[in-house]
Amino acid sequence: FFFCCVHVKYSVSCEPKYPTVVPAADFDPDRDAARIETAIKTKGVDEQTIIDVLTKRTYAQRREIAFAYERRAKKDMITALKGALSGSLEAVILGLMKSTSQYDASEIRGSIKGLGTDEETLIEILCSRSNEELVDIKKVYKELFKTDLQKDVKGDTSGNFAKLLLALVETKRAEPSAIVDYEKIDEDARALYDAGVKIKGTDVATWISIMSERSVPHLQKVFQRYKSYSPYDMQESIVKEVKGDLQKSFLVLAQCFENKQLFFAKRLNEAMKSKGAKEKIVTRIIVSRCEVDLKKIGCEYKTNFGQSLQKTVLEHTKGDYQKVLLSLCGPEE
Incomplete structure (x- = not known):
């Protein structure tokens, strides 16, 4: 069977981890x-x-x-x-037999190579992963499927939507810096306003370069500053300026820059409460984040929806699928 080893270099910019699945102590x-x-x-x-x-x-x-x-x-x-x-339990257990980056790479591949593109999955993964995660995903994608992620994304999407995803896959995002550059923050906020709300039409290229190349802490400050130029906040501006998959992608990026775990909490809530619970989404988020930040996603869930993620899982799933999800979510805090 195939397992590929991914060596992750931890640097200062690595996001802190809040996993629900941690190494078992008396492991044999x-x-x-x-x-x-x-x-x-x-x-x-x-x-x-x-x-x-x-x-x-x-x-x-x-x-x-x-x-x-x-x-x-x-x-x-x-x-x-x-x-x-079989069924949902099989999907979760087989997902757990892959590393996080193998799992993400397989999900991306499935969203591209299936019948018609599953844009929702593609957007969720590419727009919510950190630079380090994307670097690993690209490497693993090449190992697993003998082709470049860029090539597959390019062959399956088009227009500005493709340009944005490709810019993210290029992983040119700056590392967070200890120095806050207020001049650059102001310049970027102004550029986002000038390229969108201020003019007729939208200069999408400017939005793409700023949102795919600046560090997350920098962008958080840019979005704050943006409000002093625009009558709308960044998310409202995105809704006004662009449509379709491009709009969805920019919105996921903006939400993840502001609070990534809240973004996932909302996705889980929507997926579980929608008619015919969208199991695929629930499975993907819980499997891909259980060794990353699922504990923090659970905290955001409780804060925003007034009940625990575990309780929602109990209400909206059943059988072995429910048991496996509850086990991965860990005990209620």
Whole structure:
């Protein structure tokens, strides 16, 4: 089976992590592999044990379990899990068997290579990931699919929407700096206003370069300053100035610059409460963020929606899918 190792260089600019899934303390891969093997062989499959083991281990630990399983059972654990599970539970468990960047890369690939483009997924991932995350995603994408992410995005999108996504994929965003450049903040705020609300039509190229190349702390201050030039805040301006997928992308960027975890909390709330709960979105956010910032997303959720993420999961999902999500969300704070 295929696992690719991604070495992440941690620098000052790495965002702080607020994971709900942390390394298990008394970790024994052989013991876990034996438990998984028994659970798979049990008549009717013991899903609960599979959930208990795999949601309480990090990706690095799950990898060790998979190696131990292969030594033990002489077969590939991912294939065995695929054969034993189905539906939403299978989607979550197989997602957990990938690293965060492998998972993101696979989701992007699926959104591009399926029937018609799933723009929503493409926008959510490319517009919400940090520079470091995007660098890793590009690397893993190339390893997994033997082609460049840029090439696939270019072949599947067009116009200004394509230009914005490609600018993000180029990962030219500046690193956060300890020095606050007020002159540059004012200049960028003014440029965003001059390129949009002030004129007839929109100079999209200026918006793209500022929003894809400046650091997040800088952009937060630019958006504050922007209000002194424009009668509308940045999000209102985006809605007035551009339409369609380009508008959606700029909005996701603006929301993530202001408060990324709140953006995900709102996405989860919308997806769970919409008719026919949008499971794909719920699965993607919880799987991709459980080792990143799901704890903080949960806090934002409670603050903004008056009840915990766990309670909403209980109300809007059922069965093994509910159990696996609750386990990944961790206990209520």
